[in-house]
Amino acid sequence: MKTGIILLAAGRSSRFGSDKRCAPWPGQTCMLKASIENALQSGLPCYVVLHEGDQSILDHCIDDGAEAGVCPDAARGIGDSIAFGVHANQDWDGWIIARADMPWITAETYRVLASHLEDHDCARPIDEYGQPGYPTGFRKEHAFELMQLHGHRTEARLIPDAPYINVMIGDSMIHSDVNRPEDLPYPA
Numbered sequence: 001m002k003t004g005i006i007l008l009a010a011g012r013s014s015r016f017g018s019d020k021r022c023a024p025w026p027g028q029t030c031m032l033k034a035s036i037e038n039a040l041q042s043g044l045p046c047y048v049v050l051h052e053g054d055q056s057i058l059d060h061c062i063d064d065g066a067e068a069g070v071c072p073d074a075a076r077g078i079g080d081s082i083a084f085g086v087h088a089n090q091d092w093d094g095w096i097i098a099r100a101d102m103p104w105i106t107a108e109t110y111r112v113l114a115s116h117l118e119d120h121d122c123a124r125p126i127d128e129y130g131q132p133g134y135p136t137g138f139r140k141e142h143a144f145e146l147m148q149l150h151g152h153r154t155e156a157r158l159i160p161d162a163p164y165i166n167v168m169i170g171d172s173m174i175h176s177d178v179n180r181p182e183d184l185p186y187p188a
Contacts, residue, residue, distance in 0.1 A: 009100035079149035104173035133174025
């Protein structure tokens with residue numbers, strides 16, 4: 001089964017105040033590179049969804065070993081970016097939908113979610129208290145639904161209606177994203 005990671009990096013960082021994808025990150029040149037590196041270390045293919053005007057970032061993604069594409073409708077919302085990423089990778093049997101502003105997600109988390117998609121239609125991580133987080137995984141059976149997402153409708157809305165499995169990750173980082181400069185591990 002070929003499962004890959006759709007890494008969503010097409011947001012405009014409005015709450016951050018500048019392009020957060022380029023924020024410095026410990027051990028990497030920037031946060032986006034850290035997210036790509038963790039995804040690639042999983043051994044799964046990684047496809048980065050970008051927004052218009054990101055040609056230089058697209059080139060860097062490819063240089064780093066990820067595939068990438070520019071979503072023409074990214075400004076309409078995260079749902080359009082998800083639909084674009086899934087559509088661009090219809091040959092995969094499953095997709096792990098990840099956010100580039102969650103660079104703490106480990107390669108192991110990606111691998112564990114991918115392994116659960118072998119036997120389940122959907123997989124989502126939970127912490128030790130049962131709280132769900134991200135990223136989420138879906139098998140090909142949900143391709144049509146994923147490609148119909150638009151605007152601010154995310155893949156999470158599909159989970160209650162789909163057979164899924166909660167995957168105990170036990171890592172609170174499944175809840176942590178970077179929205180503002182103070183969310184960085186050190187000041188930008």
